[in-house]
Amino acid sequence: MEDYPATFARHSNTVIYARLSKDRRKLSENVNIQIAECQGFAADESWPVVGIFKDNDISASKYSTKPRDDYNRMVAIIKRGGVHNILITEMPRLYRRLEELLDLIRLAESTDLRRIQTTEGISYNLSTSEGIHAAIDAVNNAMREVARISTRIKRKVKARAKDGQWHGGGRPYGYEEGGIIVRESEAEVIRECAKRFVAGESIRDIVRDLNGRGVPTATGKEWRIENLQRTIMKKRYIGVREYEGQDYPAAWPAILKTEQWEQMEARRLSRASRWPKSPHKGRKYLLTGFIYCGNCGTAMVGSGRSPEGDRPGYLRYRCRYMDNHGRVIGCGKVFRNAAPLELLVSEAVWHVFDNPKTAITLAPKVDEDRVRAAVEEYERRKAKLDQLVTDYATDVLTKDQFVLAKGVAESKVFDARSALAALQDDNALARVPADQTISEAWETAGLDWRRSVTRLVVERVTVQPAGAGGFHDWRGYRFNPDLIQIKWKV
Ligand SMILES: [Zn+2]
Helix, strand or coil: CCCCCCCCCCCCCEEEEEECCCCCCCCCCCHHHHHHHHHHHHHHEEEEEEEEEEEEECCCCCCCCCCCCHHHHHHHHHHHHCCEEEEEHHHHHHHCCCCHHHHHHHHHHCCCCCEEEECCCCCCECHHHHHHHHHHHHHHHHHHHHHHCHHHHHHHHHHHHHHCCCCCCCCCCCCCCCCCCCCCCHHHHHHHHHCCCCCCCCHHHHHHHHHCCCCCCCCCCCHHHHHHHHHHHHHHHEEEEEECEEECCCCCCCCHHHHHHHHHHHHHHHHCCCCCCCCCCCCCCCCCCCCEEEECEEEEEEEECCEEEEEEEEEEEECCCCCCCCCECCCCCEEEHHHHHHHHHHHHHHHHHHHHHHHHHHHCCCCCCHHHHHHHHHHHHHHHHHHHHHHCCCCCHHHHHHHHHHHHHHHHHHHHHHHHHHHHHHHCCCCCCCCHHHHHHHHHHHHHHHHHHHHHEEEEEECCCCCCCCEEEEEECCHHHHEEEEEECC
16 A cells, blocks of 8 residues: 555545456456556556555356455445545456445445546446446446356356266265266165155254264265255255256256255245254253143243263253242242153154054145245245345336335245245144154154154143152153143144
């Protein structure tokens, strides 16, 4: 940064921005050459240069999300005020994406910034709609240009994509090296995971189970939540080759059905399963939320400790006398060992599910057309929201109209998502995998799934005070099953 008197010329304080872009023509690749060009231009115009910013070695791809450190520093300087011009050699130096230009146009509304100038002699006046239009056109053209320049490489890739061929890279899970021949042992895992996920199990529980069984990833490692998430949602498993947002029929066989992918996507979009946030790390109780004290009617909570090393765990449910704020909420007199209590309720739940009569009422009523329609509705509304941003950028909408329309569009997106979530909760959350009995599924499925299955049939569990009922032995526990009441939903 060099010192110039701020009064040297009015409204012409200039920052120079240079960027190395690999994908472009070889011309002026060197940022120092770009800067020298800009400095020469500024000197000719007698514009004081108040800052020089350069980002090196950053991909020009519009998909790149790498931070541009100096770009951000430049924006910060502009926000402080007193900067009127951004000087660049050509438009693509400044922008990779339209959204970034929009940010700058907004900046021009609230700061001293007025102009983007290229050393090619083109000036974009950001305080007029003509100037804003021209700048947007320039960015659009630049993006097209970038696409055109790299066509030679891309054409090859795309040709392969259109043939449905694989683009190369590491071995995709479920397929042999080369990505074409199914590796049946892994395909089986994909099918299992998809089925379990659609049935309502959390990705976290599935990951824990796979790692517990010693089922490794394609590279022989343990699964992680994000990793499994990304893997099972790949469209390659429904025989789709994705390329730049387009789907092409793949040259390899599918492992999953398209409906399965749609159900997973719907579940992924539903509120109940927004992964992998809120991991409920501490949750270890089956019945919290629907277990109540028989003495005072208060909801009971889990308390106790997990097993650690040699020390055995001791989990129990209890009626709390006071809440965390010191308010009296219950009698505090009833508590029960969790292990026999959960066993009792679980067995009762299995019994309900194994009864063929109940099985009919509980049979999954997934209306796939409705799920598909809900997904489409969600995507349609999302696209509409995106369109609004473009309309605003191209002056189709005023700022006020934009803000208003955006609020409406956003709430519609929210509604669509909620509708999806409701469908998911009604239909899919508590499905029992078709090829397992419920007690088998109980063994492998995680706590979240067991909770949702239990909740599907159990209204509430009431625990009566033990009192002076004498000693009871039940399955080796000191526990009286007669003091537990289960109220069923069905
Ligand atoms: Zn109580």
